[in-house]
Amino acid sequence: MGTFLPLHPRLQVKKNRASRSGIVFSESDMSSHLFNLSEEVAVVIGATGVLGGSIADALASAGATVIVAGRNAERGAQRSAQIQNNGGRAAFIECDATDRESLEELLKMTTERFGIPSVLVNAAGGNDPRVTVTPENPFSQIAAEDWAASFELNLVGGALLPCQVIGQAMVDAGRGSIINVASASAHIPLSRVVAYSAAKAAVLNLTNFLAREWAPAGVRVNSITPGFFPAEQNLRLLFNPDGSTTPRAAAILGHTPMARFGEAEELSGAVIFLASPNASSFVTGTDIRIDGGFLSQTI
16 A cells, blocks of 8 residues: 655645635636736846846746846846836835945835835856956956955855855745856856856855755755846957847857847846745755757857
8 A cells, every 4th residue: 555645834825725625726827826916026137148037037027126236327227127116116226235234225226115125136247257267368467466366256146145145035034046157168168257156156056055055944046057048248250340249149049049148127037936935935056048049069
């Protein structure tokens, strides 16, 4: 005779409620339930950039209250206003992700106005020409302080400090979802962008560490890996001043089975899925690749 394991208490409650009410969900009801973020407060650090801004738009479209956080006040205010004009709930709070006090102030202002954040997206970061390997700037000549600055931006500000400050608030509250933005270069060491690749590889490792540490507290920690999406941090590597593609861009497209660059909006589905406490309730320590097949290509 088989052994029957009890349902997780969370699922048992849902089952009992459904049994008592006699409710039968339609496909549209189920979809709305799974991806409804109307009870979530989402902080998107780096939402003043192209990819982070698109992520903020996506979360707002699913009903979340979105805090647009970043250093560029003009772009942040524009993004927040755009979300509001489209019927969403958003506010801009200026923040430097590499500064703990700035992050603590972000948490304080968010909590006072909207409640404890339940979603954190770490989308701050970018490559720095000073740590890009070129014939004029070989690997052996990259200054240690420039390497450290890249890690400060992409690892410390890109995941570590925001998780320590806002992530800990989620742990204390007993719920939350953290989504770190990694990179294809975190999985394989792409040429030229050595420091950026190493920092993003560290972000993946930190994501898995925190997923294990914080799962008992009800906080899920995952990452997304965008492939090649033209944005401010890589434009000089992908396009010449006249707008034509560089040899590097041609090589990237040749290595991408879908043979094109990604569009920022194509990150939306994965982000909404990972943010939702219903759709991804048993998902933590996972990386979702949105790369057109780049990382699956060999020969």
